[in-house]
Amino acid sequence: MTHDxxxxxxxxxxxxxxxxxxxxxxxxxxxxxxxxxxxRAPRRPPAHLPQRLTEITGPLLGAGRLGDLDHDxxxxxxxxxxxxxxxxxxxxxxxxxxPVAHTLVEIWQANAAGRYRHASDTWPAPLDPHFDGVGRAxxxxxxxxxxxxxxxxAYPWHNHDNAWRPAHIHFSLFxxxxxxxxxxxxxxxxxxxxxxxxxxxxVRDPTARQRMVARYxxxxxxxxxxxxxxxxxxxRGREGTxxxxxxxxxx
Numbered sequence: 001m002t003h004d005x006x007x008x009x010x011x012x013x014x015x016x017x018x019x020x021x022x023x024x025x026x027x028x029x030x031x032x033x034x035x036x037x038x039x040r041a042p043r044r045p046p047a048h049l050p051q052r053l054t055e056i057t058g059p060l061l062g063a064g065r066l067g068d069l070d071h072d073x074x075x076x077x078x079x080x081x082x083x084x085x086x087x088x089x090x091x092x093x094x095x096x097x098x099p100v101a102h103t104l105v106e107i108w109q110a111n112a113a114g115r116y117r118h119a120s121d122t123w124p125a126p127l128d129p130h131f132d133g134v135g136r137a138x139x140x141x142x143x144x145x146x147x148x149x150x151x152x153x154a155y156p157w158h159n160h161d162n163a164w165r166p167a168h169i170h171f172s173l174f175x176x177x178x179x180x181x182x183x184x185x186x187x188x189x190x191x192x193x194x195x196x197x198x199x200x201x202x203v204r205d206p207t208a209r210q211r212m213v214a215r216y217x218x219x220x221x222x223x224x225x226x227x228x229x230x231x232x233x234x235x236r237g238r239e240g241t242x243x244x245x246x247x248x249x250x251x
Contacts, residue, residue, distance in 0.1 A: 027202035034198040071137040073149040081131035083112025083150035085226035091143045095236030099143025106136045106172040114153030166193035182243045186231045187213045203242045
């Protein structure tokens with residue numbers, strides 16, 4: 001996001017103008033290695049929709065929509081979930097490096113065995129009755145967010161022979177307005193499955209691809225309790241985090 005603005009005719013409210021991203025920093029809509037995109041990728045060029053007041057005037061998702069334990073996925077039930085506890089934290093910034101304050105960050109993930117709490121996930125890994133795998137938080141005035149969760153497990157999927165998804169956490173961000181929803185995935189360092197994953201590898205720029213990998217942060221660990229990973233998210237520009245174009249059924 002930039003400082004540039006355009007104004008409505010007649011001197012109305014200023015509307016933000018966003019710089020274009022590097023096309024290689026985001027996965028193309030058609031990535032043949034990621035098999036389901038072959039069927040769902042659009043066959044016509046996208047249509048440009050001019051920005052209107054809707055994008056900056058609401059609806060807004062404020063603190064009143066969050067529960068006290070939405071950010072801590074390990075304390076949402078009477079019992080503790082299985083798996084290695086981790087802290088995931090970072091900052092949300094715009095394309096100029098400014099913090100994006102008070103914006104909604106949502107996550108969802110598989111449990112420590114690599115299974116989602118979802119009716120369509122039926123592979124024979126155990127469900128955890130004390131883990132739902134969803135959380136939400138608002139960034140503070142400095143753009144910082146923080147979650148406590150468990151490290152997700154890898155799981156098989158039917159994209160190709162002996163296909164396994166690396167451990168990952170899905171992130172959804174609403175930017176500065178409700179209509180600016182962006183979705184990405186966070187991966188873990190030194191995961192041997194990362195280089196074999198068609199979803200991660202659909203990001204063609206290797207530098208941009210590495211921006212989806214969290215950094216182990218020993219200084220932020222909770223002694224005798226949880227390891228920590230730092231994952232900064234940049235919404236626009238040359239340092240932007242690669243984003244998906246929408247949720248998909250392959251996790």
